[in-house]
Amino acid sequence: MARKKRKVPAMNATSSADIAFMLLIFFLITTSMDTDMGLARRLPPPVPKDQKDKSDDINKRNLLVVLVNSNNEILCNGELIDIKQLKEKAKEFIDNPANDPHMPEKKEIDVPLFGKQMVTTQHVISLQNNRDTQYQAYIDVQNALVAAYNELRNEISMEKFGQKFSELTEEQQEAVMKIYPQHISEAEPKNYGGNK
Amino acid sequence: MGKFSKAGGREMPELNTSSLPDLVFAFLFFIMMVTSMREVTLKVQFQLPQATELQKLEKKSLVTFIYVGKPTAELREKMGSESRLQLNDQIADVDAIGNYIAQEKSSMDEADAQLMTVSIKADRDTHMGIISDVKQALRDAYALKISYSARKGE
Numbered sequence: 001m002a003r004k005k006r007k008v009p010a011m012n013a014t015s016s017a018d019i020a021f022m023l024l025i026f027f028l029i030t031t032s033m034d035t036d037m038g039l040a041r042r043l044p045p046p047v048p049k050d051q052k053d054k055s056d057d058i059n060k061r062n063l064l065v066v067l068v069n070s071n072n073e074i075l076c077n078g079e080l081i082d083i084k085q086l087k088e089k090a091k092e093f094i095d096n097p098a099n100d101p102h103m104p105e106k107k108e109i110d111v112p113l114f115g116k117q118m119v120t121t122q123h124v125i126s127l128q129n130n131r132d133t134q135y136q137a138y139i140d141v142q143n144a145l146v147a148a149y150n151e152l153r154n155e156i157s158m159e160k161f162g163q164k165f166s167e168l169t170e171e172q173q174e175a176v177m178k179i180y181p182q183h184i185s186e187a188e189p190k191n192y193g194g195n196k
Numbered sequence: 197m198g199k200f201s202k203a204g205g206r207e208m209p210e211l212n213t214s215s216l217p218d219l220v221f222a223f224l225f226f227i228m229m230v231t232s233m234r235e236v237t238l239k240v241q242f243q244l245p246q247a248t249e250l251q252k253l254e255k256k257s258l259v260t261f262i263y264v265g266k267p268t269a270e271l272r273e274k275m276g277s278e279s280r281l282q283l284n285d286q287i288a289d290v291d292a293i294g295n296y297i298a299q300e301k302s303s304m305d306e307a308d309a310q311l312m313t314v315s316i317k318a319d320r321d322t323h324m325g326i327i328s329d330v331k332q333a334l335r336d337a338y339a340l341k342i343s344y345s346a347r348k349g350e
Contacts, residue, residue, distance in 0.1 A: 013217060020220040024227065031231035036259065037250040038315055038343035046335045068324075131325030135318050136245040138327070139346055143247040150249055186331070 039142050041186070062104045062122040064093045068141055070132035083140050090148035094180060096120050113175045114160065124183045145184055152180045240265035240282045242319035247346040258311050260300045260339070262293070264318035264326060279322045281330060290326070293333035301339075317345040 066086070067075040074081055076089055096103035104123035111117045125145060129138055153165040153176050161168055165176060242265030253259050263282040267275040271287070280287045283296045301309045314334055318327060334342060 013214060016217040017213070017220055020217050020224055024220060024224045027224065027227045027231055031227060036253045036256075036315060036343075036345060037348060038253060038345040039247060039249065040251045040253075040313075040341070040343045043331060043335045043340040043342060045338070045340060129324045129328070131323060131328065133324040134320070135322040135324060135327060136320040138324055139245040139247050139320075139344055142344065143249050143346075146249040 039139065039146060041142075041184075043186070059105070059122065061102055062120075062124060064090070064123070064125045065128060066090075066125060066141060066145070067128045068130065068133045068137055070130040072134050072137035074137075074141060083144060086141065086144040087148045087151070090125065090145050091152055093125070094120060094123060094148060095152055096123075109178070111175050111178045113172060114179065117179050119179055119181075121181065124185055126185045126187055128187050142184075149180055149182050153177070156180070236261075236282075236285050238263065238282070239268055239271055239285075239287050240280055240319075241268055242266075242317060243321075244317065244345055244347045245320040246349045247344075248348070250346060250348055251343075253313060253315060253343055255311070258304070258308055258313055259343075260297070260312060260314045262314060262316050262330060264316065264322050264330065266319065279319065279326050281326065290329040290333050293330060294337045297334065297337040297339045311341070312339060313341045313343055314339050315343045315345050 065077055074083060074086060076086060093103060096106060099106060104120035106118040107121045108116050109119050156179060157163055157165040157168055157176055161172055240263050242263060264279060266277050267280055275287060283292060301312060316330060
């Protein structure tokens with residue numbers, strides 16, 4: 001045998017593409033690429049049983065009570081309003097541009113990058129709901145409140161840095177968050193005539 | 197100029213497809229990575245509420261889900277059509293949340309347990325009563341980071 005040994009014939013790999021395609025299609029179908037989206041919230045830590053509810057201690061001017069009742073109506077500090085009005089109302093409350101004595105107290109604090117700023121540090125938006133409130137209505141209100149904060153933050157970011165809040169660096173975001181701190185309190189529902 | 201005339205008509209070379217499986221496999225692995233197969237079979241039906249100011253949940257492995265909704269049609273006879281909540285694979289009561297959270301937490305690293313987020317996937321027509329109970333239970337279980345799952349749109 002003068003000739004070299006014959007090469008091993010290559011494996012026929014034509015069908016491996018088909019096999020891979022089949023697997024691919026299987027995963028494409030079973031996959032759920034939906035990135036879960038939601039409104040992120042932080043709950044307050046549990047209150048010890050013997051401790052009194054502290055919500056009474058907040059000065060009235062610093063408190064915006066948003067109540068969603070069982071008919072999905074929104075009462076904002078006792079006043080019946082529409083969901084569309086809520087955002088503006090919340091913005092006005094958080095910002096208090098006119099330094100209204102009925103609106104939250106402003107305090108001068110030192111914010112990095114901004115210098116001295118008047119901030120409504122004490123404000124609290126208390127979100128209350130009834131046991132019969134519809135979930136969608138509740139989410140709508142949550143959404144409007146978050147939107148109010150986001151808009152305020154965006155406005156000041158545009159003014160100061162010329163960019164949206166989400167595009168700022170971490171340091172800048174922190175400064176903006178200091179000016180508009182988010183204080184949404186989700187109280188336990190009041191039982192208006194409920195039995196639980 | 198016989199050089200240019202193709203006497204036999206040269207054949208078009210066949211496209212080399214030997215790397216095609218590799219390409220497909222690479223794509224396959226990508227899909228397998230990003231995929232998250234639904235681990236639980238849903239026993240409740242829900243249609244998420246809509247909102248606009250949504251944030252993405254960062255790490256999937258740190259997210260625990262609580263589903264709230266009406267039992268599916270097959271279970272409705274047994275369970276009734278009241279809104280129920282589902283933890284893992286079964287329909288449970290609010291009292292079970294404490295255990296469930298503790299169990300989920302213990303399966304994570306200690307550092308990660310701090311970052312655990314509970315995503316509440318509730319039907320848009322649920323009454324807030326059950327959601328409030330869930331929230332209260334989560335507070336007591338020290339699972340304070342929550343997310344109200346919603347769809348984009350308005």
